[in-house]
Amino acid sequence: MTRVPVIETPAIETRQLSIQFGGHIAVNCLDLKVAPHCLKSIIGPNGAGKTTLFNLISGQYTPTSGNILFNGRDITRMGVADRTRLGIGRSFQLTNIFPSLTVLENVRLALQAKENVGMVFWRHYKAYPKLSEHAYELLKQVMLADKHRFMASLLTHGEQRKLEIAILLALDPDVLLLDEPTAGMSLEDVPAILDIIQGIKETKTRTILLVEHKFDMIMALSDSIAVLQEGRVICDDTPDAVSNNEKVLEAYLGGGVTHA
Amino acid sequence: MKTDTLKFQTRNRPFQQYAGWIIGIGLFLLPLIQMDLTTYLTLTVAGISLGMLIFLIASGLTLIFGLMDVLNLAHAAFFAFGAYAGFTVLNLLNNAGWIDTASLAQSLFYLALALGAAGLAGGGLGILTEKIVIKRVYGNHLMQLLVTVGVSFVIVELLKMIWGVNDEVVPVPMGFQDAFIIFGVFIEYFRVVAIFLGITIFAILQYILKQTKLGIIVRAGVENQEIVKATGYNISWIFTLVFAAGSALAAIGGTMMAIFNQAVDPGMGNQFLIFALIVVIIGGLGSVTGSFVGAVIVGLSFNYVAFLWPKMALGVNFMIMAIILLIRPKGLFGKD
Amino acid sequence: MDIKELTSLETSGKKTIQELTIAGIIFVFFIIPWIIPSFRVMDVLAKIMIFTIAVASFDLLLGYTGILSFAHGMFFGIGAYSIALILYHSDTPSGYHIFLAAGASIAISVVISLMISFFSLRVKAIFFAMLTLALAEFAHILGVQWSDLTGGADGISFTLPGIFNFGQTLGTLFNTQINGRLMVYYFILVIAVFLFTGMLRFIHSPLGRVLKAIRENEQRTIALGYKTFRYQTCSIVFSACIASLSGILFAMWLCYVNPDSVFHTAIMVNILLMVLIGGMGTLYGSLIGAGFFIVTENWLPGLLKSIAGLASDSVILANMADRWQLYFGILFVLVVIFFPKGVIGTFRVILDRRHQLHSS
Ligand SMILES: Nc1ncnc2c1ncn2[C@@H]1O[C@H](COP(=O)(O)OP(=O)(O)OP(=O)(O)O)[C@@H](O)[C@H]1O
Ligand SMILES: [Mg+2]
Numbered sequence: 001m002t003r004v005p006v007i008e009t010p011a012i013e014t015r016q017l018s019i020q021f022g023g024h025i026a027v028n029c030l031d032l033k034v035a036p037h038c039l040k041s042i043i044g045p046n047g048a049g050k051t052t053l054f055n056l057i058s059g060q061y062t063p064t065s066g067n068i069l070f071n072g073r074d075i076t077r078m079g080v081a082d083r084t085r086l087g088i089g090r091s092f093q094l095t096n097i098f099p100s101l102t103v104l105e106n107v108r109l110a111l112q113a114k115e116n117v118g119m120v121f122w123r124h125y126k127a128y129p130k131l132s133e134h135a136y137e138l139l140k141q142v143m144l145a146d147k148h149r150f151m152a153s154l155l156t157h158g159e160q161r162k163l164e165i166a167i168l169l170a171l172d173p174d175v176l177l178l179d180e181p182t183a184g185m186s187l188e189d190v191p192a193i194l195d196i197i198q199g200i201k202e203t204k205t206r207t208i209l210l211v212e213h214k215f216d217m218i219m220a221l222s223d224s225i226a227v228l229q230e231g232r233v234i235c236d237d238t239p240d241a242v243s244n245n246e247k248v249l250e251a252y253l254g255g256g257v258t259h260a
Numbered sequence: 261m262k263t264d265t266l267k268f269q270t271r272n273r274p275f276q277q278y279a280g281w282i283i284g285i286g287l288f289l290l291p292l293i294q295m296d297l298t299t300y301l302t303l304t305v306a307g308i309s310l311g312m313l314i315f316l317i318a319s320g321l322t323l324i325f326g327l328m329d330v331l332n333l334a335h336a337a338f339f340a341f342g343a344y345a346g347f348t349v350l351n352l353l354n355n356a357g358w359i360d361t362a363s364l365a366q367s368l369f370y371l372a373l374a375l376g377a378a379g380l381a382g383g384g385l386g387i388l389t390e391k392i393v394i395k396r397v398y399g400n401h402l403m404q405l406l407v408t409v410g411v412s413f414v415i416v417e418l419l420k421m422i423w424g425v426n427d428e429v430v431p432v433p434m435g436f437q438d439a440f441i442i443f444g445v446f447i448e449y450f451r452v453v454a455i456f457l458g459i460t461i462f463a464i465l466q467y468i469l470k471q472t473k474l475g476i477i478v479r480a481g482v483e484n485q486e487i488v489k490a491t492g493y494n495i496s497w498i499f500t501l502v503f504a505a506g507s508a509l510a511a512i513g514g515t516m517m518a519i520f521n522q523a524v525d526p527g528m529g530n531q532f533l534i535f536a537l538i539v540v541i542i543g544g545l546g547s548v549t550g551s552f553v554g555a556v557i558v559g560l561s562f563n564y565v566a567f568l569w570p571k572m573a574l575g576v577n578f579m580i581m582a583i584i585l586l587i588r589p590k591g592l593f594g595k596d
Numbered sequence: 597m598d599i600k601e602l603t604s605l606e607t608s609g610k611k612t613i614q615e616l617t618i619a620g621i622i623f624v625f626f627i628i629p630w631i632i633p634s635f636r637v638m639d640v641l642a643k644i645m646i647f648t649i650a651v652a653s654f655d656l657l658l659g660y661t662g663i664l665s666f667a668h669g670m671f672f673g674i675g676a677y678s679i680a681l682i683l684y685h686s687d688t689p690s691g692y693h694i695f696l697a698a699g700a701s702i703a704i705s706v707v708i709s710l711m712i713s714f715f716s717l718r719v720k721a722i723f724f725a726m727l728t729l730a731l732a733e734f735a736h737i738l739g740v741q742w743s744d745l746t747g748g749a750d751g752i753s754f755t756l757p758g759i760f761n762f763g764q765t766l767g768t769l770f771n772t773q774i775n776g777r778l779m780v781y782y783f784i785l786v787i788a789v790f791l792f793t794g795m796l797r798f799i800h801s802p803l804g805r806v807l808k809a810i811r812e813n814e815q816r817t818i819a820l821g822y823k824t825f826r827y828q829t830c831s832i833v834f835s836a837c838i839a840s841l842s843g844i845l846f847a848m849w850l851c852y853v854n855p856d857s858v859f860h861t862a863i864m865v866n867i868l869l870m871v872l873i874g875g876m877g878t879l880y881g882s883l884i885g886a887g888f889f890i891v892t893e894n895w896l897p898g899l900l901k902s903i904a905g906l907a908s909d910s911v912i913l914a915n916m917a918d919r920w921q922l923y924f925g926i927l928f929v930l931v932v933i934f935f936p937k938g939v940i941g942t943f944r945v946i947l948d949r950r951h952q953l954h955s956s
Contacts, residue, residue, distance in 0.1 A: 084821035098812040113821040121803040331722050401722050410928035417922035534733040537726050
């Protein structure tokens, strides 16, 4: 077994992280380390707590107990906006965009947040042409450039997923939390998104946490894989080791979920 | 679950809750420094009865919001409408010459007539309003606020059209003009009636909300109409009736207030709405107990301060509201 | 696709038409006192301008930020009372008193609106609406009861300084008397254009864009790294200041204020109706809303009376004619239910649809 060595401070670390909804413990004393500039995938059956874990890391939820560290710094009590500014960006499993703004505006807003000009009220927003240009470039990357004037609500589901990724890229985060980025996307669109993720990974400057159900995709992309079940990590290892792990197979078969 | 944010569950802090009560009661003994005991007791009884009247107004608002998640800004208009309905009945009785000679028992009977008429009129208007307007805006707070502002405007204009724009003197049954004296404290019968009515309505509401399934059904209906329908309840009529009940409470409060002040005018709704709003904010939106406690707080502090520094009375209520909001943004008994 | 086209994203042809329309409207307001020398017409136009500003400032809050504050009318009253009090108490009113009033009302508005937004952070939107409604009622009662300062229910009348003095005639030009009132009219026009332009710039600024995003999807806006509370505070404060300035214009036009004319909740309801008619979140709609409302308010009662006069012995009919505000109320409810986007908003939806059809 070859382990991924974790020498540096992890980019993201959770310590005994738990959250409880009523009586239901969705994430249970979870310890996870994500090495910087690596791609870690998180898999697990439906309801395992993957999205909840993302919500905890990005700050949407406040944990019942435990801590979250970003580059060694405790961010457990930090608000969502502050975490984003710190460099934790995420895409949402359920598409989360601005439906009646234009596609370009969706991305421009993210860039504007990054550039910190949001509080300016005396200049026209077009006085920052760089933002629009940059937004357009990002839309090109996700193949939405020709639809930049559309209202976002008019995009197809798959296109909205791509927009979601463009928004995330605009935020230029150090850590990217990708929650099923290709879910609901038409098959011909998937490779482009994979290329984007691959591209980010190869720059070796960013950390990626990826939740996906497409197994082959995960095997190809990941440096390491953590398997979640009922809010706990049951296995955290290299792709090869995970695919041969008995507990994992059991969890998937036991959970009654089959994957291609 | 729709909510994206999950707050920490507040831990039980029995001591602090205790302390709150003690400080609160202590504050209400404070006026004693400035006045003698008899005055204090007189003001206290008056304050509690005023509080009960305010509770009557606030309870309807709370009921509708607590169960149906609708903030009815037309509540003040229902209140004024009820006041006029009760006034009309008392006027008819007065024209028949019965009011001037009424004994206490007869007075109570006439009051019941007036309140009954007001309740029916208010409830009827509530049914109409719900069926025509409110049912179209469930689930959208902004639309609810806007539409009920409009409804309020329409009702007040209708009042002016029917009854005219001027103040009218409300004939008060003779039996209520009397008072009795305990420990040197002068207590008018009508105040006792007000207190009794307030407590009764509080008890009834508590019973319905805590002991029957109505609360659960309505709240489930707010979440998902279809599911409740599937269980065989006619949810749309239940909604209508809850709204009508809230409106009827407002109307009953209106008649009580009309007798209390011995006057009605078309703008009276707005004057008392401010009390009801303060009460509901202090008590916590949607909590009947909160409204009850809030109403007593407002009634008492208003009376004490009005006696000591007449012009400050309303201002003090505002200060109390601001302080409570600073300490507990959800109000004293507010849940989420 | 080149960059020029990109930076003028929305469209360019629409822009020039828009600019021409605006110039045309300003010109109409400018020229009418010369063409129709009627006080009533001038009065209506002045009030339309004043309320356009008040309504637009409210729209900034409701339409662009999604905050329903019933205390907005209060800022209108604060502006009106600042100038009334300052001019009333000064022995020799002069031009700088107007600036003083503007400064004072802005200062008060900033303080109060900051307090309001501080509370809005802590409570739910619906709670906030109640809180501000209570505050607005309180302001009205304060206006009536604090008679040492405000003159109570009787209100305050005052005279304007210098060229604005109504009693003053400066001469005649093209058969129109140039007097203090006409000067105030043009003063209102200039300030109104200035404030409206300011608001347009505000909504088209980066900050305005964030406000729009917040209204669309607050959670997502936060997740982009915006601290939404700060932006909402800016919007509350900015719109409160503009509202108070429009209150100053209102008081200047009437030279009289009383609690019912500037603090009553009915004013707030009127402003709400104007916003709704024009359409929330359109800004330009405020002109349509205010125009419609003020014009109807001026001529509807007379019209109804003359209709009722046809059957002169019917008391009910006469009563119904008297209560013309009833019809505004009914219109209000109908607009909210069936026409929630208002005139401009509905128009835009149609335009957008056509635009999408063309581009796809
Ligand atoms: N806000 C919430 N309130 C109550 N329960 C919640 C909430 N959010 C998540 N849960 C519960 O937590 C559990 C984990 O949900 P989560 O969405 O994290 O699963 P997941 O691993 O992302 O599943 P999927 O593969 O379907 O996306 C589920 O049982 C869910 O019902
Ligand atoms: Mg998930």
